[in-house]
Amino acid sequence: MVRKESLSKLSFILITDRNFCKQSFLTTIKLALKGGIKTIQLREKGLTTYELYSLASELRTTTSDFKANLIINDRVDIALAVEADGVHLGWQSLPYNIVRKLFGFEKLIGVSTHTIQEALQAQENKADYITFGPVFTTPSKAGLLDAVGPDEIQKLKNKVHIPVVALGGIHEGNVEAVLDKGADGIAVISSIMHADNPENAARSLSHKIGIYKK
Template sequence: MNLTIYLVTDDKYFKDRDLISTIEQAIQGGVTAVQYRFKNKSSRQMYEELLVLRELTRRYGVDLVVNDRVDLALAVEADGVHVGSQDLPPDVVRKLVGDKMYIGYSVNSVEALREVEHLPIDYIGFGSVYETTTKENYKLVGIEGLRQACKMTTKPVIAIGGIMPYRVKEVVEAGAKGIAVVSAILGFEDVKKAAQSLVEAYKRVVKDKIYMP
């Protein structure tokens, strides 16, 4: 599991661009994991896209995580599956996937974090750390909330929400083990360059600990 620079997809950024070539460019820029997250596609379309992404991510040695859909994650032999409070409970997910893949879980408050420590999950997606345009209904936890969260749990915390290169230092120093981003990469025409900017910002903070595909 390497979620250092963790790219999360989103419907609105793929209306006029090719999914596979865009993801490949981001991987070439240094992304270490890709979460496939779409809300407006058919199961068949997602399955077919995931098959191609599975081959692509394997070729580059990058993790593939599927959001929400445990069935699709199993069907394409993804590395991980990510769920939230409205999805299948993590203990049920664990029964389905066994030890074949790791499980991520979204948490958006320090209070909620106390309730998930016992769950059979491998990492926590925590945010939104900053204001974001990716989600309409989000809860702002702030950098102080992230700092508290990282101290409260023994599980790796992956920060998400409004993280740009100039904020990487603050996020990593707060204790985050990885940075999940959407617009910081997909919001730019040159996604490879955008990914490189995040990698370089991370390397300035955590020297020699980043995996480069």
């Protein structure tokens, strides 16, 4: 039941980047949750382990208040320490099978994928969900990865049965193109973290997601 409930909250994920915030980090997060974010994925670089743990602890309290997921990027130790709902792995993370042994089966394990081949590998490894992208050009991946385009989501959905969360350059003006192709959820960074009003930005996206989820 807990697992099923956590999976249902992957429809709208905010991946954090404190460098984008126009207000304080925690204020931005709270406003985003108030606007309809269902999952916070903590991804903050350049912090010490204690600083990251302290931040994760604060977010665990905040996300619990809003009945939202907290997923920790890469750091299984931090996720365990704050009793997060999941951990998200990349290509430089611990191997999936090791993380599952440490993490158990009640918690979520997500995997970053950029190609259909990577997505199929994640599914074979029994990941609970994948993120896929970048769908559109995005500053966070500039010069690193080419945009795959919304059509690639539809191709992917024909091949995998685990939830696919699209990310990369998604905002209010193009989110419908992503949802039209069958994405189970979206993940955003700058469209909310860098917004003048994170609550309104989140609410606008949440409304459009809700239309597709009915």
